[in-house]
Amino acid sequence: MPMFPDAWMAELLSRNDIVSVVSEYVRLSAKGRRMWGCCPFHHEKTPSFSVTGDKQLYYCFGCHAGGSVVQFVMEMEKLQYTEAIKFLAQRVGMELPNDVDDEKLKNERAKKERLYAACKEAARFYHECLLSNMGKEAKEYLAKRGLDAKTVKRFGLGYAPDSWDSLLLHLKEKGFTENEIKDAGLALSGKKEGSCYDTYRNRVIFPIIAPNSRVLGFGARIMGKGEPKYLNTGDTLIFNKRNNLYAINMQKGKQINDILIVEGYMDVISLYKHGVENAVASLGTALTQQQARLIKRYTNKVYICYDGDAAGQNAMLRGLDILAKEELKVRVVVIPGGLDPDEYVRKNGKDAFESLKDKALTLPAYKLLCIERACDLNTDEDREEYAKKACAYVSTIEPVEKERCISQIARKSGLSRETIMSQCGATKSSKKEETFVKRGNRREKKDDESVQRRLKAERMMVAYMSLSKDNAMYVMEKMAQEDVQFENEAFTEYADALLMEYSEKDVIDEARLLSTQSASVAEAVLPALQLSDELSDSSRDIIEDCMKTMQADAIRARILEIMNGADAQMPDFAERLMEAEKLKKQLSRLLES
Numbered sequence: 001m002p003m004f005p006d007a008w009m010a011e012l013l014s015r016n017d018i019v020s021v022v023s024e025y026v027r028l029s030a031k032g033r034r035m036w037g038c039c040p041f042h043h044e045k046t047p048s049f050s051v052t053g054d055k056q057l058y059y060c061f062g063c064h065a066g067g068s069v070v071q072f073v074m075e076m077e078k079l080q081y082t083e084a085i086k087f088l089a090q091r092v093g094m095e096l097p098n099d100v101d102d103e104k105l106k107n108e109r110a111k112k113e114r115l116y117a118a119c120k121e122a123a124r125f126y127h128e129c130l131l132s133n134m135g136k137e138a139k140e141y142l143a144k145r146g147l148d149a150k151t152v153k154r155f156g157l158g159y160a161p162d163s164w165d166s167l168l169l170h171l172k173e174k175g176f177t178e179n180e181i182k183d184a185g186l187a188l189s190g191k192k193e194g195s196c197y198d199t200y201r202n203r204v205i206f207p208i209i210a211p212n213s214r215v216l217g218f219g220a221r222i223m224g225k226g227e228p229k230y231l232n233t234g235d236t237l238i239f240n241k242r243n244n245l246y247a248i249n250m251q252k253g254k255q256i257n258d259i260l261i262v263e264g265y266m267d268v269i270s271l272y273k274h275g276v277e278n279a280v281a282s283l284g285t286a287l288t289q290q291q292a293r294l295i296k297r298y299t300n301k302v303y304i305c306y307d308g309d310a311a312g313q314n315a316m317l318r319g320l321d322i323l324a325k326e327e328l329k330v331r332v333v334v335i336p337g338g339l340d341p342d343e344y345v346r347k348n349g350k351d352a353f354e355s356l357k358d359k360a361l362t363l364p365a366y367k368l369l370c371i372e373r374a375c376d377l378n379t380d381e382d383r384e385e386y387a388k389k390a391c392a393y394v395s396t397i398e399p400v401e402k403e404r405c406i407s408q409i410a411r412k413s414g415l416s417r418e419t420i421m422s423q424c425g426a427t428k429s430s431k432k433e434e435t436f437v438k439r440g441n442r443r444e445k446k447d448d449e450s451v452q453r454r455l456k457a458e459r460m461m462v463a464y465m466s467l468s469k470d471n472a473m474y475v476m477e478k479m480a481q482e483d484v485q486f487e488n489e490a491f492t493e494y495a496d497a498l499l500m501e502y503s504e505k506d507v508i509d510e511a512r513l514l515s516t517q518s519a520s521v522a523e524a525v526l527p528a529l530q531l532s533d534e535l536s537d538s539s540r541d542i543i544e545d546c547m548k549t550m551q552a553d554a555i556r557a558r559i560l561e562i563m564n565g566a567d568a569q570m571p572d573f574a575e576r577l578m579e580a581e582k583l584k585k586q587l588s589r590l591l592e593s
């Protein structure tokens with residue numbers, strides 16, 4: 001990460017007061033020493049997002065997002081560190097210092113800027129072409145698909161002329177080099193050495209735009225028959241389809257209840273035209289984890305609605321698992337008659353589409369439907385086959401969800417509820433299993449408690465360290481003496497940064513230090529810094545307790561490791577037993593002291 005000169009950073013931060021920056025995105029009201037508002041990073045109705053003016057930090061008690069004004073801008077505008085600094089500098093009219101030391105990053109940044117600029121110019125060019133005489137056929141095509149001029153403009157649609165070099169010539173005229181044009185994915189190298197031609201020809205163009213309004217790449221659709229139907233920008237320095245969603249820029253700054261994921265550009269646009277304005281498209285068929293996380297920044301409720309064909313349905317099944325893994329609440333919209341969302345909304349309008357959302361299926365219900373569709377339920381044999389497959393799936397899901405599924409399978413297969421229940425492993429006779437599960441849960445809960453206790457102790461230590469240089473030195477010495485370490489790597493990283501900072505000055509600026517940390521470190525450290533209100537310089541006894549907690553935890557972990565035989569150095573059982581006994585004594589001495 002490039003270092004900006006201290007004095008310059010200090011001025012940047014003092015001129016970008018966190019309360020005023022955050023207020024541009026979130027309505028804040030004062031309560032106590034903090035300002036409160038609804039979190040822009042997770043979906044909520046009651047405010048748990050707080051900003052402290054005197055510390056210049058923000059923190060969300062709901063999703064634990066937090067940091068300085070720099071992290072806030074990085075998250076909010078989806079920017080890298082250096083870009084965020086630049087954004088803040090621009091906001092208050094400051095020039096970037098000339099002596100930013102990281103030459104490589106500066107070059108890459110400059111190159112990215114050129115690619116953004118080339119894509120923006122290309123989008124403008126394609127749009128102009130669509131509106132000109134050249135775009136007559138494309139305009140007719142879009143009109144035939146039900147789009148009006150207003151929608152075309154809203155999405156910045158364009159037309160790539162039927163020519164090998166019209167965009168190339170245009171961009172060169174605007175001062176872009178052939179390499180820049182190729183690196184942006186707008187032109188390809190020809191077979192003949194040094195030759196080069198436009199990537200998209202005689203196609204309708206859909207610009208892919210980031211939430212910060214930058215054009216990143218393009219989708220291009222053929223108008224008549226032919227393959228491939230769609231061409232998309234491949235990976236470039238500024239675009240990776242796995243990290244982006246088409247039309248996510250339309251959701252920026254809106255309070256939305258849910259997001260609808262569809263397959264294609266035309267679905268998004270057509271839905272939008274008919275008043276369904278919360279649709280995005282995965283670029284290509286399979287959803288990725290990064291895309292799921294991107295959605296999570298806007299809402300935790302997702303509807304997914306893919307094309308009715310087999311490819312679409314399979315892609316949807318894969319996507320569902322990814323969304324569920326990210327703990328998004330997912331519902332599947334099933335369109336009758338195997339229509340695409342675009343076709344359906346054009347035929348039946350917004351209200352009909354919204355009512356499909358009301359009838360959307362939960363994940364288990366949808367999976368059962370897929371199993372049902374794969375069997376035809378006309379013979380006893382088929383119904384049995386269906387029941388077996390359905391029960392095999394249902395036995396893997398939560399008991400609460402099981403209940404509803406069992407009735408459905410019984411009804412569809414014509415078999416008795418009891419039969420289905422025993423096939424799903426949900427019968428009352430499995431009492432043994434039940435107690436086993438219960439016991440397992442209890443143990444898990446206890447583990448969870450000890451994890452929480454340890455985390456709290458480590459947070460306290462970090463909070464204490466951040467209060468003064470003396471404290472930091474004291475904690476580090478003590479930890480070295482007792483040979484304990486933070487379990488959380490982020491704390492280790494932050495503690496090192498604190499010590500570095502203290503080696504140069506006696507008083508540190510938390511917000512500034514935090515602004516130089518990675519997002520994951522800041523995320524871990526923020527809850528700790530909130531604890532510093534509870535501490536004073538004379539809180540050494542609290543620190544002693546925390547240290548004890550950490551030591552005890554380390555000993556317990558060691559005992560467990562030895563008894564599980566995880567230590568290859570100690571193959572002999574009797575030896576392990578002795579060692580464990582020794583450690584247990586050590587543990588009780590520690591807890592008594």
Ligand SMILES: [Zn+2]
Binds near residue numbers: 041062
């Ligand atoms: Zn939050």
